[in-house]
Amino acid sequence: MSIPRNTKAKQAVLHEISSSDFALSQPEIFERVKGACDRVTVYRVLDRLVMENKIHKIVNVDGTINYARCTSCDESHTHAHDHLHFSCITCKKIECLEEQLIHVKLPDTYQIKELFLTISGTCPSCQAT
Amino acid sequence: MSIPRNTKAKQAVLHEISSSDFALSQPEIFERVKGACDRVTVYRVLDRLVMENKIHKIVNVDGTINYARCTSCDESHTHAHDHLHFSCITCKKIECLEEQLIHVKLPDTYQIKELFLTISGTCPSCQAT
DNA sequence: TGCAAAACGCAACAATGTTGCATTAAATGA
DNA sequence: TCATTTAATGCAACATTGTTGCGTTTTGCA
Ligand SMILES: [Zn+2]
Ligand SMILES: [Zn+2]
Ligand SMILES: [Zn+2]
Ligand SMILES: [Zn+2]
Numbered sequence: 001m002s003i004p005r006n007t008k009a010k011q012a013v014l015h016e017i018s019s020s021d022f023a024l025s026q027p028e029i030f031e032r033v034k035g036a037c038d039r040v041t042v043y044r045v046l047d048r049l050v051m052e053n054k055i056h057k058i059v060n061v062d063g064t065i066n067y068a069r070c071t072s073c074d075e076s077h078t079h080a081h082d083h084l085h086f087s088c089i090t091c092k093k094i095e096c097l098e099e100q101l102i103h104v105k106l107p108d109t110y111q112i113k114e115l116f117l118t119i120s121g122t123c124p125s126c127q128a129t
Numbered sequence: 130m131s132i133p134r135n136t137k138a139k140q141a142v143l144h145e146i147s148s149s150d151f152a153l154s155q156p157e158i159f160e161r162v163k164g165a166c167d168r169v170t171v172y173r174v175l176d177r178l179v180m181e182n183k184i185h186k187i188v189n190v191d192g193t194i195n196y197a198r199c200t201s202c203d204e205s206h207t208h209a210h211d212h213l214h215f216s217c218i219t220c221k222k223i224e225c226l227e228e229q230l231i232h233v234k235l236p237d238t239y240q241i242k243e244l245f246l247t248i249s250g251t252c253p254s255c256q257a258t
Numbered sequence: 259t260g261c262a263a264a265a266c267g268c269a270a271c272a273a274t275g276t277t278g279c280a281t282t283a284a285a286t287g288a
Numbered sequence: 289t290c291a292t293t294t295a296a297t298g299c300a301a302c303a304t305t306g307t308t309g310c311g312t313t314t315t316g317c318a
Contacts, residue, residue: 005264005315026305038267043306045265061245063192065305084233089242102231102246104213109253113218116190116247117231124238134284134295155274167298172275174296193274 004052009037013045014054014069022093023058023066023085058094061087061120066094088123095123133181138166142174143183143198151222152187152195152214187223190216190249195223217252224252 012033017024024032030042037045046067049055058066084097102117141162146153153161159171166174175196178184187195213229216222231246 002264003316007265007315009266040268040307041266048265059188059190059192061188061243063188063194065192086235086239087245097235102233104229104231104248106215106226106229106248107253109256110215110248111251111256112248113250114190114248116216116245116249118245119233119235119239119241119243120245121242122240124236127238127240131295132285136284136296138297169276169299170297177296 004048007045009033009041010045010049012036013042014049017049017055017067018069020068022095023060023068025064025066029067058085059116059118060092060094061118068094068096083117085118086123087118087120088126089120090122090126093123094118133177136174138162138170139174139178141165142171143178146178146184146196147198149197151224152197154193154195158196187214187225188245188247189221189223190218190247197223197225212246214247215252216247216249217255218249219251219255222252223247 013029016029016032026042026046029046030039033042046055050057050067055067055069058068060066083099084102086095086097088094097119102115104112104115106112142158145158145161155171155175158175159168162171175184179186179196184196184198187197189195213226213231215224215226217224226248231244233241233244235241
């Protein structure tokens with residue numbers, strides 16, 4: 001494996017993800033770091049950050065892919081992904097509900113790798129309207 | 130609301146989905162009904178079938194969208210979508226695990242619309258290898 | 259400072275999905 | 289059976305999202 005470098009683009013992308021309280025899509029991230037780097041670079045930086053376990057990938061209920069930094073996950077350990085995600089249909093934001101762990105029991109013939117558990121609905125902020 | 134029609138394209142698409150034991154993507158469906166209709170028509174037929182509750186939409190762990198016909202769901206009732214889906218990382222097939230119901234408890238501040246629960250891993254067929 | 263290679267920009271391509279509009283065909287009733 | 293209505297289709301064109309190749313730049317380190 002190659003030694004990762006701390007580039008301007010990487011810092012910018014990671015900063016936007018870190019300072020957002022919900023998961024961002026690639027277009028959203030590119031919009032926010034506008035000028036800092038190329039569109040393709042954002043894709044490559046995101047892939048690298050995922051591999052380095054700095055961020056994690058969330059698939060939204062509509063198939064769009066978002067990126068977030070789990071608050072309870074430090075760089076030290078891998079993401080278990082055994083927690084729920086809440087996807088608001090109004091503001092499109094995705095939250096990690098890390099206190100909500102799900103336990104699934106399947107026949108031994110199934111080998112489980114990861115759980116992708118997302119609830120769609122209206123989040124507290126949007127419900128207050 | 131308009132009155133749906135039973136067209137050749139619709140029959141072909143529905144037949145492919147019905148006769149498959151795993152969920153199919155739009156490209157896979159288009160491949161299988163080849164010649165029967167245009168690529169765009171497949172998209173429109175799928176949208177209509179989802180609205181008519183004949184099939185349901187499953188988002189794969191990688192964000193790709195697949196379509197399936199729930200065996201336990203007849204046209205009479207709406208899809209609860211409270212069951213698990215298993216997504217094989219080897220053969221890419223998606224199965225409905227309709228006997229596996231999940232019950233989620235969230236604060237009242239969240240209004241739940243749908244559950245999207247997918248497990249990725251290796252399916253029984255691929256594990257036997 | 260000089261070097262190796264990690265990372266980047268750019269262009270080109272690929273896959274997937276959408277829209278507008280003229281034409282076709284399915285359902286219904288005369 | 290035939291005419292009418294309009295749902296549905298085909299086609300072209302466009303939009304979005306993601307990928308690849310390659311020459312150039314920048315980073316980390318000696
Ligand atoms: Zn919201
Ligand atoms: Zn999470
Ligand atoms: Zn499999
Ligand atoms: Zn299902």
